[in-house]
Amino acid sequence: MERTVTEQSGCVETVEGVFIPDGWNSDFMVTSVFVACDGEREIVVRNLAERPEVLVMLRRRVRVTGLVFRTGWREAMDVERVVLLTEARKGHASVRSEE
Template sequence: MQQHADTTPARRETISGFIVPMQWDEQFRVTEILIACEAERDVQVTNLHTFPTLVSMARKRASITGTVRKVGGIETIHVESFTPMETTDFG
């Protein structure tokens, strides 16, 4: 099987960034989130159902470890663990 040119192999990685809601249901409950990392890197969480606590951490910073994949320009992470991080004011 040939791999697409815009697909990278899965790798275990620890990323850090702000947790951002990405999609909501008809009752305005968050159903998908992404991690907004430095350098405009956005990584979508694929297993939010396993870590629902991440929803309550919206707009907070965290360090997240998991398996990262990139297919078609979209980067995803299957979360294994996370640690909340202190946020500092910018400005």
């Protein structure tokens, strides 16, 4: 039996991870993205159309803040804020730019 639980009310979270393409159209343009976080956590970006700057940050380390929802076994986020991180010397992350 398949679980189809939907949590309507989300909570604001800040996560660090990498934006990864998750879907493409017939012209091979990215149509969906998720944040790959530590511990194999994947959070789908629900409002990609409203946040096109996400597309220029694909495969880059980011800090993302937004409202997180759980639908079935997947998590999704309405992105509110993105900070692009860059690897500093000695393996420490530092802020490079901010939305």
